[in-house]
Structure formats: C-alpha cells, structure tokens
Amino acid sequence: MGIHRVRITPELQKEEKEAVDNRKLQVVMSLNKLGIKADEAPVIAVLGSGGGLRAHFACLGVLSEMKKHGLLDVITYLAGVSGSTWALSSFYTNSGNMEHIEADLEHRFDPENWSIWDSLQKTIEAASLENYSLTDFWAYIVVSRQTREFQDSLLSSIKKHVEKGTLPYPIFAAIDNDLHPVWKDHKTRSKQKLGVGGSNGLKGIHYNARMCH
Numbered sequence: 301m302g303i304h305r306v307r308i309t310p311e312l313q314k315e316e317k318e319a320v321d322n323r324k325l326q327v328v329m330s331l332n333k334l335g336i337k338a339d340e341a342p343v344i345a346v347l348g349s350g351g352g353l354r355a356h357f358a359c360l361g362v363l364s365e366m367k368k369h370g371l372l373d374v375i376t377y378l379a380g381v382s383g384s385t386w387a388l389s390s391f392y393t394n395s396g397n398m399e400h401i402e403a404d405l406e407h408r409f410d411p412e413n414w415s416i417w418d419s420l421q422k423t424i425e426a427a428s429l430e431n432y433s434l435t436d437f438w439a440y441i442v443v444s445r446q447t448r449e450f451q452d453s454l455l456s457s458i459k460k461h462v463e464k465g466t467l468p469y470p471i472f473a474a475i476d477n478d479l480h481p482v483w484k485d486h487k488t489r490s491k492q493k494l495g496v497g498g499s500n501g502l503k504g505i506h507y508n509a510r511m512c513h
Contacts, residue, residue, distance in 0.1 A: 315463070322465030323376055330373035345377035346468070348384025353443055355383025356390075360405075363391055364398040372396075372468075379471035388470055392458035396467050416441070 312320075324341035331338045346366075348359040359380065366372040380388045394401050419441050426436045461467040 316469065319463050319465060319469050320376060322463070323469060324465070326465050327374050327376060330370060334370055334374070341376070343376045344374055345379060346375050348378075348380035348387060350382030350384065352383040353386075356386040359384040359387035360390060360398075360401060363387065364402065367396075367398045375468040377471055378468035379473065381473040385472050385474075388472065389453065392461065392467065392470060393453050395461055 320343075327341035327344070328338055331341070346362075348362075349355055351358070363372060366375075378388060378391070390401050391398075394404075423437050423441065426432055429436075455472075458467075458470065462469055
C-alpha cells in the first residue's frame with residue numbers, strides 16, 4: 301500500500317526554480333541560433349493531450365519535428381496527460397534522443413524482441429476477471445510492447461537531465477482516485493486565499509503528489 305503525500309504551496313519548490321533557471325540559459329542560446337534575439341528567456345510550454353497509444357505516437361511525432369527544427373531547445377516546460385505522458389516517458393528515458401526512439405519503436409514487434417505467446421498468456425489470465433474487456437486484449441498485445449521502456453523506470457532516473465537544464469522541465473498530470481477530503485479542503489482554502497478570478501487567479505497554486513512504496 302502506498303503512502304500519499306501532497307505538497308500544497310503558493311510558490312514553486314526550490315529544486316524546480318533552479319532547474320528552470322538552468323534551462324533558461326539553454327533557451328536563450330537556442331533562440332539566438334534561430335535568429336531570435338533575446339536577453340531573457342520566455343517561459344514556453346508544450347502541452348500534450350490524452351488519447352492512449354494514439355496520443356503517445358502523436359506526441360512523439362510532434363517532439364521529433366520540433367527537434368529537427370531546433371524548436372525543442374527553446375521549450376521550458378513539457379507537460380502531458382494520459383497517453384502523452386507515455387511519450388514523455390519515452391522522451392526522458394532516452395535522454396531526448398528522438399532518432400533512437402524512432403529506431404527502437406520500429407523493431408519492438410520483431411520476433412527476437414517480443415513473444416506473442418507470453419502476451420497471449422497474460423491476456424488469457426486477464427479474461428478470468430469480471431471487468432475484462434477488449435481494452436485488456438489491446439493493452440497486453442500492443443500497448444505493453446510500445447511502452448515497455450518505462451514499465452520499470454522511475455521519475456528519479458530523469459533527474460540529472462532536468463536539473464542541468466539539458467531537457468525541458470517535465471510535468472506529468474495524474475489523478476489520485478483516493479483523494480482524501482482533507483486535501484480537497486486545503487485546495488478550497490488555497491483558492492479562496494489567492495482569490496479565484498482575481499489578479500492572482502490560480503497560477504500561484506502548485507501541487508506536488510508523490511506515492512512512496
């Protein structure tokens with residue numbers, strides 16, 4: 301059973317500030333290479349949508365093209381939800397090497413790299429569950445192979461690239477179905493304190509949830 305911890309604060313944490321400051325140096329240099337003169341780095345974010353495997357591939361495709369045109373180097377934040385977080389996991393696990401990611405994806409279903417019988421066995425086991433559906437079949441046969449690199453990886457593994465500013469600061473959106481009432485109360489009070497719809501809006505609220513095993 302995991303231990304849920306939620307950090308609620310009206311400002312960014314120290315580590316994020318330092319990482320973003322390091323990233324700003326990279327952004328300014330990259331903008332100058334593109335012929336855009338900038339003394340200070342603007343905060344530019346790319347947000348990926350949800351949509352399962354389709355969002356995974358679409359997000360990787362966008363990141364690949366941005367990389368080719370030098371646009372990925374001017375990004376401060378890279379955020380995703382659902383399927384696009386799979387793409388972010390691929391991106392950061394491979395240190396942002398889009399060429400390697402593309403080459404690897406092409407061979408994930410090669411016979412020497414994948415046993416369809418193992419996947420079918422897992423599907424058969426899942427079929428005994430009450431809530432079994434076609435989604436399970438799709439997940440075990442296709443999705444599990446296309447997302448294999450982050451099944452055993454940790455968020456801490458991408459820390460070095462983010463801290464140095466080599467890669468954009470990642471934001472992984474997630475939902476905790478066991479959200480406790482006290483957290484909701486904190487959220488409400490924080491909104492009231494900052495003034496929803498006022499000059500501060502919600503931009504000063506920062507939530508950081510972590511599950512420890």
